[in-house]
Amino acid sequence: MPLVPLRPLLEASSKYGFAHGAFNVNAVAQAEAVIETHEMFRSAAILQGADLANAFMGGRTDFINGTIEDKKIGAKRIADAVGRVGANSSIPIVMHLDHGRDFESVKAAIEGGYTSVMIDGSSLSFDQNVELTREVVRFAHERGVTVEGELGVLAGVEDDVFAETSTYTNPMKVCEFFKRTGVDCLAISYGTKHGATKGKNVKLRREIAIASMENLRHEGIFGVLVSHGSSTVPQYIVDEINALGGKITNAHGIPLNELEAVIPSGIGKINIDTDIRLAVTRNIREFFVKHPEKQKNAVIGPIWKLMEEKADQFDPRVYVTPIMDILTTGKETDNPDILAVIDCIKRGVREVVGTLIVAFGSVGYATKIENVSLDEMAQRYRKGRA
Ligand SMILES: [Zn+2]
Known part of the structure; x- marks a missing residue:
């Protein structure tokens, strides 16, 4: 089926009390693996492209400096690729822009097919x-596109999103924010943090979510809360990376049981990025360690060289650049070495996404999600029924 808006997924998670994982993708193969895994578990899928990821997908290795033109190309490329896979899929699939930084970026994403x-x-x-x-909501809802806002500041680094310290979301302001903007869901700051260094023993302030939801219920406003900076940073993967020559230190995530505990408090979408990066990095390292002759391979050897130079990093975008063209375009290749790297990427995605679909409880809900097209959704917003 064609890509669907996020709104019906939010309604389902709110009605049945589970959360959808939302997974960041930077390569066509990643998108395919995210979708395949959701199909396997009969869960609807949310794929995310961050603003800068769109620049990367647009062909910029220095994606930090990506222009709006790069983002337009990248947004269309990833939305087209996801749309192609989605066309033959039986599950609802959403393509969501993560951390749109301004109106122009949002427009580029929507026009690209998000x-x-x-x-x-x-x-x-x-x-x-x-x-x-409000300006974004007006533009998006006219086109049936769902909108997520953010209130409160999360510490940590996510692409160019950076803050030194957190400011927790004020639950008294949440209701006013929904009312004045018309957003469908809202990212809150309640103890999570972007990146892999969240510190040991994170405790989430579930009461912020509970108070926010109570306020919304009182006013009869529909709203779902979103948890950013929620990667769990599985310790076994970090240990494996380091045993394979990586140098990752001080990596801690949100304990999975903490995340599971906030879902009944109104969190219906949980963003995951770091975990996938870690699993992919572990798999590619493992491949090169198991096949040392490939470390000097003309096509993929440069990947290993970059990994060794940047052993403390685990963002695949810093080391997959030698085969970036194939990864971002999804172009067919019969080069067995490139296919081996793509297989590492896909297996990493499946491991993380499968674990979290089960943990967040979205297994089996794909068929319970109302089938609403963008046009129908736009009509609903127009009539004020959404
Ligand atoms: Zn975020």
Whole structure:
């Protein structure tokens, strides 16, 4: 089926009390593996492209400096690829923009085929955040596209999203934010953190989610809360990477049982990025260690060289650049070495995504999600029925 808006997935998670994982992708093979795994578990799928990931997909290795033109190319490329896979899929699939930084980025994503967008105005004042978010909602809802906002500041690094310290979301402001902007869901700051260094023994402030949801219920407003910075950073994967020559230190995530405990408090979408990066890095390292002759291979040897130079890093975008063209375009290849690397990527995705689909409880809900097209959704917003 064609890509669907996020809204019906949010409604299902709210009705049945489970959460959808939302998984960041930077390569066509990753997108395919995310979708295949959700099909296997009969769960709807949310794929995310971060603003800068769109620049990377647009062909920029220095994606930090990506222009709006790069993002447009990248957004269309990934949405087209996901749309192609989705066309033959029986599950609902959403393509969501993660951390849209301004109106232009959001527009580039929607025009490229994204069916859901986040606008992150969390670094602005409350009123400016409302203003920007409302502008995005107006543009997106006219096209049936779902919108996620953000209130409160998360510490940590995610692409160019960076904050030194967290400011917890004020639950008294959540209701006002939904009312004034019309967003469908909202990322809150309640103890999670972007990146792999979340510190030991994180405790989430579930009461922030509970209070926010109570306020919304009182006012009869539909809303779902979103958990960012929620990677679990599986310790076994970190240990394996380091045993294979990696140098990752101080890596800690959100304990899985903490995440499972917040789902009944109104968290219906949980963003995961770091875990996939870690699993992919472990698999590619393992491949090169098991096949040392490939370390000097003309085509994929340069990947190993970059991995060794940057042994403390685990973002595949810093070391897969030698075969980036194939990864971002999804172009067919019969080179067995490139196929071996792609297989490492796909297996990493399956391991993480499968684990979390089960943990977040979305198994089996694909058929319970209302089948709403973008046009139908736009009509609903117009009539004020959404
Ligand atoms: Zn985030």
